[in-house]
Amino acid sequence: MKRLLPILFLLSIVQFSSCEKDDICVEGDTPLLIIGFFDAEDTTTAKNVPSIRVIALDTDPDTIVNTFSDRTNNDSIALPLRIDSSSTEFAFITNSADDDDTEEETGNIDTLRFNYVVNERFVSRACGFVADYNSLDTVRQVRPEDDWIKRITLVDTNIVNSNAIHVKIFH
Secondary structure, three states, X not given: OOOHHHHHHHHHHHHHHOOOOOOOOOOOOOOOEEEEEEOOOOOOOEOOEEEEXXXXXXXXXXXXXXXXXXXXXXXXXXXXXXXXXOEEEEXXXXXXEEOOOOOOEEEEEEXXXXXXXXXXXXXXXXXXEEEEEXXXXXXXXXXXXXXXXXXXXXXXXXXXXXXXXXXEEEO
Protein backbone atom coordinates (compact mmCIF):
# COMPACT_ATOMS: atom_id res chain seq x y z
CA MET A 1 0.00 0.00 0.00
CA LYS A 2 2.86 2.36 0.81
CA ARG A 3 4.35 1.69 -2.62
CA LEU A 4 1.00 2.24 -4.36
CA LEU A 5 0.48 5.79 -3.01
CA PRO A 6 3.64 7.28 -4.56
CA ILE A 7 2.83 5.63 -7.89
CA LEU A 8 -0.74 7.00 -7.83
CA PHE A 9 0.60 10.42 -6.86
CA LEU A 10 3.10 10.34 -9.73
CA LEU A 11 0.43 9.23 -12.21
CA SER A 12 -1.92 12.02 -11.12
CA ILE A 13 0.84 14.63 -11.58
CA VAL A 14 1.58 13.29 -15.06
CA GLN A 15 -2.10 13.33 -15.97
CA PHE A 16 -2.70 16.93 -14.83
CA SER A 17 0.48 18.22 -16.41
CA SER A 18 -0.57 16.83 -19.79
CA CYS A 19 -3.75 18.91 -19.87
CA GLU A 20 -3.77 21.80 -22.32
CA LYS A 21 -5.12 25.15 -21.45
CA ASP A 22 -8.18 26.25 -23.38
CA ASP A 23 -7.16 28.33 -26.36
CA ILE A 24 -9.49 31.11 -27.33
CA CYS A 25 -8.70 33.28 -30.33
CA VAL A 26 -9.03 36.94 -29.43
CA GLU A 27 -5.99 38.22 -31.28
CA GLY A 28 -7.25 38.44 -34.82
CA ASP A 29 -9.09 37.24 -37.84
CA THR A 30 -8.72 37.65 -41.59
CA PRO A 31 -9.81 41.24 -42.31
CA LEU A 32 -12.71 42.20 -44.53
CA LEU A 33 -12.51 44.74 -47.35
CA ILE A 34 -14.32 47.87 -46.14
CA ILE A 35 -15.93 49.93 -48.90
CA GLY A 36 -17.44 53.35 -48.25
CA PHE A 37 -19.88 55.01 -50.63
CA PHE A 38 -19.62 58.77 -51.15
CA ASP A 39 -21.34 61.52 -53.10
CA ALA A 40 -19.62 62.12 -56.47
CA GLU A 41 -20.29 65.88 -56.23
CA ASP A 42 -19.44 66.44 -52.55
CA THR A 43 -16.64 63.90 -52.08
CA THR A 44 -16.51 64.28 -48.29
CA THR A 45 -20.15 63.29 -47.75
CA ALA A 46 -21.10 59.66 -47.26
CA LYS A 47 -24.01 58.66 -49.47
CA ASN A 48 -26.30 55.65 -49.13
CA VAL A 49 -26.69 53.31 -52.08
CA PRO A 50 -30.38 52.55 -52.55
CA SER A 51 -31.25 48.86 -52.28
CA ILE A 52 -27.67 47.66 -52.74
CA ARG A 53 -26.84 44.04 -53.40
CA VAL A 54 -23.32 42.66 -53.88
CA ILE A 55 -22.83 39.28 -55.51
CA ALA A 56 -19.50 37.44 -55.64
CA LEU A 57 -18.78 36.21 -59.16
CA ASP A 58 -16.95 33.00 -60.15
CA THR A 59 -17.31 31.46 -56.69
CA ASP A 60 -19.51 28.91 -55.01
CA PRO A 61 -22.40 30.93 -53.53
CA ASP A 62 -22.39 28.72 -50.43
CA THR A 63 -18.84 29.80 -49.51
CA ILE A 64 -19.45 33.56 -49.59
CA VAL A 65 -20.98 34.99 -46.44
CA ASN A 66 -23.01 38.19 -46.65
CA THR A 67 -21.52 40.61 -44.14
CA PHE A 68 -24.11 43.31 -44.73
CA SER A 69 -27.86 43.52 -45.03
CA ASP A 70 -29.02 42.60 -48.52
CA ARG A 71 -30.98 45.22 -50.49
CA THR A 72 -30.76 47.92 -47.87
CA ASN A 73 -29.59 51.51 -48.02
CA ASN A 74 -25.99 51.42 -46.79
CA ASP A 75 -23.16 53.92 -47.03
CA SER A 76 -20.52 51.26 -46.35
CA ILE A 77 -20.14 47.50 -46.59
CA ALA A 78 -17.63 44.84 -45.56
CA LEU A 79 -16.75 42.13 -48.07
CA PRO A 80 -14.68 38.97 -47.70
CA LEU A 81 -11.87 38.51 -50.21
CA ARG A 82 -10.79 35.10 -51.42
CA ILE A 83 -7.64 33.73 -49.82
CA ASP A 84 -7.21 30.98 -52.42
CA SER A 85 -6.84 33.46 -55.26
CA SER A 86 -5.16 36.77 -56.04
CA SER A 87 -8.43 38.42 -57.08
CA THR A 88 -12.11 38.54 -56.20
CA GLU A 89 -14.82 39.84 -58.51
CA PHE A 90 -18.13 41.33 -57.37
CA ALA A 91 -21.26 42.62 -59.05
CA PHE A 92 -22.43 45.79 -57.29
CA ILE A 93 -26.15 46.30 -57.93
CA THR A 94 -28.00 49.49 -57.05
CA ASN A 95 -31.82 49.55 -56.96
CA SER A 96 -31.72 45.76 -56.76
CA ALA A 97 -34.98 43.86 -57.15
CA ASP A 98 -36.32 40.65 -58.65
CA ASP A 99 -38.35 40.83 -61.85
CA ASP A 100 -41.80 39.42 -61.06
CA ASP A 101 -42.11 37.62 -64.40
CA THR A 102 -38.61 36.25 -65.02
CA GLU A 103 -37.35 36.24 -61.41
CA GLU A 104 -34.06 37.69 -62.70
CA GLU A 105 -32.05 40.42 -61.00
CA THR A 106 -32.95 43.96 -62.02
CA GLY A 107 -31.18 47.18 -61.19
CA ASN A 108 -28.04 48.91 -62.32
CA ILE A 109 -25.07 46.51 -62.21
CA ASP A 110 -21.39 47.51 -62.14
CA THR A 111 -18.68 44.85 -61.94
CA LEU A 112 -15.46 45.34 -59.97
CA ARG A 113 -12.49 43.03 -59.65
CA PHE A 114 -10.14 43.47 -56.70
CA ASN A 115 -6.57 42.28 -57.25
CA TYR A 116 -4.21 41.74 -54.31
CA VAL A 117 -1.38 39.70 -52.86
CA VAL A 118 -2.33 37.30 -50.05
CA ASN A 119 0.09 37.13 -47.11
CA GLU A 120 -0.64 34.47 -44.52
CA ARG A 121 0.78 34.95 -41.04
CA PHE A 122 0.69 32.76 -37.97
CA VAL A 123 -1.10 34.51 -35.09
CA SER A 124 -1.26 31.88 -32.36
CA ARG A 125 -2.12 28.26 -31.76
CA ALA A 126 -5.74 29.21 -31.07
CA CYS A 127 -6.15 31.50 -34.08
CA GLY A 128 -3.90 29.67 -36.49
CA PHE A 129 -3.11 31.53 -39.69
CA VAL A 130 -4.84 34.70 -40.86
CA ALA A 131 -4.52 36.36 -44.24
CA ASP A 132 -3.61 39.96 -44.89
CA TYR A 133 -3.99 41.51 -48.32
CA ASN A 134 -1.35 43.78 -49.84
CA SER A 135 -1.02 45.75 -53.08
CA LEU A 136 -4.79 46.13 -53.47
CA ASP A 137 -5.90 47.33 -56.89
CA THR A 138 -9.28 47.47 -58.57
CA VAL A 139 -10.45 47.04 -62.14
CA ARG A 140 -13.90 48.19 -63.20
CA GLN A 141 -15.80 46.85 -66.16
CA VAL A 142 -16.78 50.13 -67.81
CA ARG A 143 -20.16 50.55 -69.45
CA PRO A 144 -20.42 54.30 -70.04
CA GLU A 145 -24.12 54.29 -70.89
CA ASP A 146 -25.37 53.36 -67.43
CA ASP A 147 -22.54 53.13 -64.88
CA TRP A 148 -23.74 54.17 -61.44
CA ILE A 149 -20.20 54.13 -60.05
CA LYS A 150 -18.52 57.35 -61.14
CA ARG A 151 -15.07 56.99 -59.55
CA ILE A 152 -13.10 54.68 -57.24
CA THR A 153 -10.34 55.74 -54.86
CA LEU A 154 -8.06 53.37 -52.97
CA VAL A 155 -7.58 54.70 -49.42
CA ASP A 156 -5.38 51.89 -48.15
CA THR A 157 -3.77 49.27 -50.40
CA ASN A 158 -2.83 47.07 -47.43
CA ILE A 159 -5.73 45.35 -45.69
CA VAL A 160 -4.61 44.25 -42.24
CA ASN A 161 -7.75 45.08 -40.23
CA SER A 162 -11.42 45.89 -40.68
CA ASN A 163 -11.37 49.13 -38.71
CA ALA A 164 -11.29 51.71 -41.51
CA ILE A 165 -12.38 52.23 -45.10
CA HIS A 166 -10.03 50.72 -47.68
CA VAL A 167 -11.89 51.76 -50.84
CA LYS A 168 -14.12 54.77 -51.57
CA ILE A 169 -16.72 54.48 -54.30
CA PHE A 170 -18.24 57.73 -55.55
CA HIS A 171 -21.70 57.65 -57.10
